[in-house]
Amino acid sequence: MATLKHSKQRDAILNFLMSRKDHPTADVVYSHLREEYPNISLGTVYRNLTLLSELGQIKRLHIGDGVDHFDADTSQHYHFLCSECGAVIDLKMETIDHINQLAGVGFDGQIAGNITYFYGLCPKCSAKSGQQEGA
């Protein structure tokens, strides 16, 4: 893969990801892309998602639910995972990179960064649970 060649499928995958504020899995991307490209293969979706993340155009998220999620927003932000419905939501918050310093205290290696995500109840599930308790 010396020089990169254009592909409609890759463009469509990136465009689809950019149109979403949730964080789709490869399978979700595949399902939606098939509406426009009925013959697109899951392998193509995976290959391009991997390629795009290696190019730094998207981020691959391992949030511990056993499936990779993808995010076209490459700006600095954090993720929240709803323990109830599994939704992955962006958190626009100040950086917490100062924790790297805390982690480095008394550690002889080099801390390059951290992976952090938050969990709990998303706004929707939080509202539901509030109602039920009240009822």
Place this chain on the structure above:
Amino acid sequence: MATLKHSKQRDAILNFLMSRKDHPTADVVYSHLREEYPNISLGTVYRNLTLLSELGQIKRLHIGDGVDHFDADTSQHYHFLCSECGAVIDLKMETIDHINQLAGVGFDGQIAGNITYFYGLCPKCSAKSGQQEGA
């Protein structure tokens, strides 16, 4: 599984985990346990690791390398993942739970906690890389 019955295999799995300060995968546990129990099955290892983690006696770690790791140290601590050799190392550092407050600013859901791990070069790989640069 109403009442829990004793099993030598489960004890051996927990003992093995407690004897290690790294964070073995199910397959590593399986390989070592086979020395003592040549007929132990991988299914038994997985079932007991899952059971023990549900009982809160061990922790299951998703560190994003595609394989689950297990940790018999259930006390508050953080983990470091070496980008070079894949080692998982304990970091004894002060709590960073204040980041939950930061994450909650302007978020309508409920933040219950965070999953955080650090990455970079472990002490050994850090030393090696330093030598090579110098040579």
Place this chain on the structure above:
DNA sequence: TCAAAAATAGGAATGATTACTATTTTATTC
């Protein structure tokens, strides 16, 4: 000792992801 419940061994099944290959598409040169 006996019986019921739980655990095991062994292997099959699942599900996400990657690998393989013949064909198609893209980009470049004439």
Place this chain on the structure above:
DNA sequence: GAATAAAATAGTAATCATTCCTATTTTTGA
């Protein structure tokens, strides 16, 4: 615009971690 080489695709097979299934064995309490 045709010829060509490189890259991408579709479709499918393979891989790998993990879970599920079932007949047999172990544990435990009476």
